[in-house]
Amino acid sequence: xxxxxxxxxxxxxxxxxxxxxxxxxxxxxxxxxxxxxxxxxxxxxxxxxxxxxxxxxxxxxxxxxxxxxxxxxxxxxxxxxxxxxxxxxxxxxxxxxxxxxxxxxxxxxxxxxxxxxxxxxxxxxxxxxxxxxxxxxxxxxxxxxxxxxxxxxxxxxxxxxxxxxxxxxxxxxxxxxxxxxxxxxxxxxxxxxxxxxxxxxxxxxxxxxxxxxxxxxxxxxxxxxxxxxxxxxxxxxxxxxxxxxxxxxxxxxxxxxxxxxxxxxxxxxxxxxxxxxxxxxxxxxxxxxxxxxxxxxxxxxxxxxxxxxxxxxxxxxxxxxxxxxxxxxxxxxxxxxxxx
Amino acid sequence: xxxxxxxxxxxxxxxxxxxxxxxxxxxxxxxxxxxxxxxxxxxxxxxxxxxxxxxxxxxxxxxxxxxxxxxxxxxxxxxxxxxxxxxxxxxxxxxxxxxxxxxxxxxxxxxxxxxxxxxxxxxxxxxxxxxxxxxxxxxxxxxxxxxxxxxxxxxxxxxxxxxxxxxxxxxxxxxxxxxxxxxxxxxxxxxxxxxxxxxxxxxxxxxxxxxxxxxxxxxxxxxxxxxxxxxxxxxxxxxxxxxxxxxxxxxxxxxxxxxxxxxxxxxxxxxxxxxxxxxxxxxxxxxxxx
Numbered sequence: 001x002x003x004x005x006x007x008x009x010x011x012x013x014x015x016x017x018x019x020x021x022x023x024x025x026x027x028x029x030x031x032x033x034x035x036x037x038x039x040x041x042x043x044x045x046x047x048x049x050x051x052x053x054x055x056x057x058x059x060x061x062x063x064x065x066x067x068x069x070x071x072x073x074x075x076x077x078x079x080x081x082x083x084x085x086x087x088x089x090x091x092x093x094x095x096x097x098x099x100x101x102x103x104x105x106x107x108x109x110x111x112x113x114x115x116x117x118x119x120x121x122x123x124x125x126x127x128x129x130x131x132x133x134x135x136x137x138x139x140x141x142x143x144x145x146x147x148x149x150x151x152x153x154x155x156x157x158x159x160x161x162x163x164x165x166x167x168x169x170x171x172x173x174x175x176x177x178x179x180x181x182x183x184x185x186x187x188x189x190x191x192x193x194x195x196x197x198x199x200x201x202x203x204x205x206x207x208x209x210x211x212x213x214x215x216x217x218x219x220x221x222x223x224x225x226x227x228x229x230x231x232x233x234x235x236x237x238x239x240x241x242x243x244x245x246x247x248x249x250x251x252x253x254x255x256x257x258x259x260x261x262x263x264x265x266x267x268x269x270x271x272x273x274x275x276x277x278x279x280x281x282x283x284x285x286x287x288x289x290x291x292x293x294x295x296x297x298x299x300x301x302x303x304x305x306x307x308x309x310x311x312x313x314x315x316x317x318x319x320x321x322x323x324x325x326x327x328x329x330x331x332x333x334x335x336x337x338x339x340x
Numbered sequence: 341x342x343x344x345x346x347x348x349x350x351x352x353x354x355x356x357x358x359x360x361x362x363x364x365x366x367x368x369x370x371x372x373x374x375x376x377x378x379x380x381x382x383x384x385x386x387x388x389x390x391x392x393x394x395x396x397x398x399x400x401x402x403x404x405x406x407x408x409x410x411x412x413x414x415x416x417x418x419x420x421x422x423x424x425x426x427x428x429x430x431x432x433x434x435x436x437x438x439x440x441x442x443x444x445x446x447x448x449x450x451x452x453x454x455x456x457x458x459x460x461x462x463x464x465x466x467x468x469x470x471x472x473x474x475x476x477x478x479x480x481x482x483x484x485x486x487x488x489x490x491x492x493x494x495x496x497x498x499x500x501x502x503x504x505x506x507x508x509x510x511x512x513x514x515x516x517x518x519x520x521x522x523x524x525x526x527x528x529x530x531x532x533x534x535x536x537x538x539x540x541x542x543x544x545x546x547x548x549x550x551x552x553x554x555x556x557x558x559x560x561x562x563x564x565x566x567x568x569x570x571x572x573x574x575x576x577x578x579x580x581x582x583x584x585x586x587x588x589x590x591x592x593x594x595x596x597x598x599x600x601x602x603x604x605x606x607x608x609x610x611x612x613x614x615x616x617x618x619x620x621x622x623x624x625x626x627x628x629x630x
Contacts, residue, residue: 312444
């Protein structure tokens with residue numbers, strides 16, 4: 001991207017995406033936002049450290065995990081407008097890398113997190129460069145089919161122990177302590193992923209992705225290396241999904257193909273992003289939070305089918321009637337026209 | 341030699357039915373540039389409805405096809421009017437998101453209605469077979485392939501021998517120009533969506549006779565319809581026939597020479613490789629007709 005000639009005004013001064021284009025009000029809103037954000041982290045951390053209800057802690061951990069995945073997805077899916085239905089694939093590849101590497105090298109699964117991200121990232125490069133050279137629906141189909149292909153492959157390979165799955169070495173801690181450990185890992189991950197997405201939204205990289213979404217031909221003419229930008233965003237999502245998969249595998253210490261490459265993971269991410277609103281970094285945070293809380297709640301009361309029904313219906317309703325998601329509604333009510 | 345012929349014949353018959361699934365996808369994609377992600381679950385629902393019609397009222401799946409086609413047409417047309425039309429105006433990925441949601445809803449509703457149990461339709465001709473000079477052809481394959489040929493033939497006639505078909509193809513080629521010529525492209529979108537859905541329903545009834553089915557089969561049928569479109573390209577019935585027959589024969593051959601649990605891996609693997617290496621089954625195919 002260093003070769004582009006286009007000069008974009010410094011992000012700090014321009015009313016970027018995720019901000020209100022009202023002079024004066026901008027700074028106030030930003031402060032309120034930061035205060036809410038910090039308060040949220042503080043409350044969650046206090047909750048994690050003190051709560052006695054392990055079930056609630058487990059739910060919170062899952063919700064935070066989806067916040068990480070959804071923030072990562074939203075860079076390409078939201079800013080770039082390219083639908084990636086393959087988060088489950090990278091998640092699963094990360095989980096299996098953790099299991100195989102840690103079992104062979106005799107190290108704790110959590111220590112393989114970098115390797116997991118790297119393997120998922122390499123896969124994304126191999127898949128992304130050819131398929132992102134093309135436009136539109138093609139990429140979505142590739143990610144969908146590859147998820148199925150890799151799931152099938154993992155179910156028959158010897159190194160992955162086929163459909164029987166693999167065991168990992170659990171951390172030697174009390175159930176409570178280990179649950180807290182994973183809660184704080186995912187809390188940290190969620191904060192990091194959110195801040196990263198926010199930073200990217202204000203960077204030239206983020207602007208390039210938005211330009212691609214709005215008009216890819218125009219973006220190309222303006223000198224944006226579209227394939228490279230899209231692939232980078234895809235690889236970023238994959239690396240994060242791979243690392244999340246690693247932590248997930250370590251937490252569960254048993255993985256098998258159907259659950260680990262479950263297409264529902266990709267679905268949950270997409271639903272969270274669309275419900276929250278993909279045009280800003282706040283959206284995935286809100287969307288993944290609300291949809292996952294809802295789905296986890298339904299999961300404890302029913303057998304999960306109703307959860308999928310509700311999530312599917314939410315996706316239909318938001319994509320059809322509320323394209324800006326929750327964030328879009330809030331912004332419109334605040335008197336600012338949603339343009340991005 | 342007879343084994344080879346046997347495998348090829350089975351593959352061709354199966355391929356004709358796969359063509360039905362692919363044709364539904366390719367027609368919608370060709371005219372509207374939208375990938376109908378709910379195609380797979382529609383096929384599954386078609387199988388279940390054919391099952392219910394058979395078990396409750398003893399209606400033969402061949403007749404069910406005739407019932408399912410108009411029912412699915414109306415459902416598809418309504419879905420287009422209510423859910424797809426507005427997002428499609430914005431972008432095709434928003435339309436795909438809606439269809440993705442409809443797929444989830446369909447899957448959940450189907451699971452609530454029919455549970456996750458596997459079923460099969462035990463028609464009288466399910467176990468029969470016709471033998472000539474050493475080649476044994478299963479009767480149900482033969483009958484359902486016949487049904488597929490009839491449905492595909494009628495679709496081809498509709499697309500190439502009627503004014504409606506001409507209008508549909510015109511919208512696929514150039515929407516603005518078609519509108520200038522007085523074609524109501526919004527109405528054509530509704531029709532084409534209904535048509536694609538109807539083909540999925542018909543395919544569901546046919547596949548329900550041949551294979552046991554359950555509600556989880558939707559992603560497999562969706563993937564198969566992708567394969568048909570990617571091999572055959574866009575362009576209505578004839579190009580789906582290329583993709584469908586290739587898939588059917590390929591699957592029959594692989595099932596003969598490879599262990600059974602490897603077959604899906606090989607099929608998806610070939611598809612994935614084709615997607616990545618050839619880089620644009622759909623993209624390249626777009627240059628062709630429709």
